[in-house]
Amino acid sequence: MAAASTSYPLYKKEDTDAFFTLFQNNLANFVIISATMLSLGFPASLVFGKVIPGAAVAVMAGNLYYAFQAKRLAAKEGRTDVTALAYGISTPVMFVFLFGVLAPALQITGDPILAFQVGLAACFLSGLIEVLVSFSGNWITHHLPRAAMLGALAGVGLTFIAGEMLFEIFAVPSVGLVALMIILLGTLGKMAMPFRIPASLLAIIIGTALAFVIGEVQISSFNEALQQIGFYPFLPSLEVFSGFSYLFGTFVALLAVILPITLYNAIETMNNVSAMAAEGDDYDVRECQAVDGTGTILGTLFGGLFPTTVYVASIGAKWMGAGRGYSLLNGMVFTTAALFGLVGSLATIIPTAAVAPTLVFAGLSLLATAFHSNEKKYYPAVAIALLPYVANYMLTQFEGEGTHLLNDVSSGLIPLGEGAMFTGIILGALTVFIIDHKFGYAAIYAGIGMLLSFFGFTHAPELGVNAAPSFTFAYLLLTLLFGYYALYARMTLKQTNAPAGESSR
Structure with missing residues (x-):
């Protein structure tokens, strides 16, 4: 009877704060993807016409499902305080795919389209593996030492995430260092930000403003940003299957990158879902792994190159009292942004040094978690x-x-x-x-x-x-x-x- 009378709101005011926290994380990832792929030599038409829309499809699908999942749990348990899982592109895996898959593929082939197809195949395979892993339940966690897996990921966090992004910060210190300290003030110092804006989002805003003040970003960038605005429809493609002949041929060595990072992704989902269970929202780990893998596969069919996962931000959203609305809004915003080229516009205006601090903190968090989550003897x-x-x-x-x-x-x-x-x-x-x-x-x-x-x-x-x-x-x-x-x-x-x-x- 309680379950039948439960009215689980579509959106509530607490969802707004949770949305901005999730939004800035996804925004930073989308900007870094755009800037990095352009710097590697991939054409803008490919990045903004296929990669970003494909990633948005995966994000949209996953957010919609997790909002539905939250509603189902609320109805089952007769509660209105259920929080949907936060979902998006996995930051550590994103960097591994950028520098461990796309960069070597482009260097070997010299052909951005071919490298793109190899990346699609690698991403599809990663999603498929996670779907298969979902059938194993918790078997992996019982046979793979946590210190070993998190230690290896800490290496990614230290080098390709925190280290690489710290270089970007010190390249433009007036932007990057100020933005970094704002993030540290909010996250480690627990200081309140003006207008209750999340520290990482405020860091991006202040950093971008400073970049214009010092001339790092020119006013003419607005004209370039406007040129990125257009209509980028989500068009399905079979290019992913063209990449498999190369992935299991010339690029078969990439399996040494894909397999372990996918296992990490599955374990990350498992850990974050388990953490939510400790907070009172008990979701099925195997279902979530299957959803993440399926979302990743779906994204590749539209040009997406990066695996997705359940975020640790789910816990923060729970503490904020969020429901399912923040997840729905996140999917809608990024779908709209990708559809009309707004991601490309933001990537043109926002300097890398302004978003790099968010990822430096993410990389350092990986490093800290690797030690904090293990006994001292390990x-x-x-x-x-x-x-x-x-x-x-x-x-x-x-x-x-x-x-x-x-x-x-x-x-x-x-x-x-x-x-x-x-x-x-x-x-x-x-x-x-x-x-x-x-x-x-x-x-x-x-x-x-x-x-x-x-x-x-x-x-x-x-x-x-x-x-x-x-x-x-x-x-x-x-x-x-x-x-x-x-x-x-x-x-x-x-x-x-x-x-x-x-x-x-």
Whole structure:
């Protein structure tokens, strides 16, 4: 009876604050996608005509579903205080796809359209994998050490997100540093912002204004921004399937990037949904993973290149007392913005230095979460898991003719950076199992490391058979080493538990 009489509002005033918090996060991602792809050499017609509309389709579909899901939960439990899950493009995964998929694809092919199709196929595959992972429930979290996975992601946060964006900040300090401090005042200092504007959104506004004042952005940019306004219809395309022949051919090595980052995306959704359950809104984790994967796939059919996820901002929205309206409004705003070219206009006016602080904070949050979410004894595992991405970042910056400079620094830099996500997870997992004396698991992960290096997923520039022999041999030795300690521990335990006198026979 209570469920039947429940009137769950479509929108309430608390949704407004939650919307702006979610909006600035998505806005920063859309601006960075636009600016980065243009700087890499992708044409504006492709970025604003296909990539942004495709991403908007995914965001719209996911927000609509999660608003429906919230209404269903409210009706089931007879409550009006249910908060919809926040949803959008995953920031860490976005950077991995920008610099780990699109950039190398464009560098190898020299053809933006072909690189775009490879990226579409990679994104489609990522979505498909997450849908399949959804059937496993919580199995992954029980078999993959949290310190290893979060440590590897902390490497992405430290380098490609916080580090890369910090460079942008210091390139224009009058804009970037001021915007960064506004964000830190609001998020870490807990200081109230004027008119209750979210700190990150205020940072973008102030940073953009300062960019005009100092001449970093010219008034003529408004004319350029106006030229971006138009009608960009959401047109379905089969280009994603053209990319598969290349993804499983010339670019098969990208699987070493796609597989682990997709597992992270699934786990991120799992963690955020679990956190919402602790706050009172208990959603089905497997359903949410399936929705994220399906939204990602749907986006690729319209030109979207970036996987989507449930945001940790869901918790903030819950604390604000938001319902489902903020999710619906977010989907509507970005759909409208993409449809009429407003994203392109904003990307033209808003300098990267103004949005970079938002992503610096996101990257630092990943780093902090990797340590905060683990016991102190696992800190060494987190630290060693993030180091391969430091090498990978250097490898990305000096790829091509500059790789000899890395060899001059150390001959181990390049193999450490190749397949950094897998390497970080393996090294982190081995460290966790050593700390916990789970040597049998350590032997299994060393064996997985051996197979990954043998086929070139790690420590090799491309996939192949016996692609990194010295590393394959090293992991074989580790498998034997941990296997010995596992047997030794088992024998010692058996002797300890043996009846008195039996062990002396």
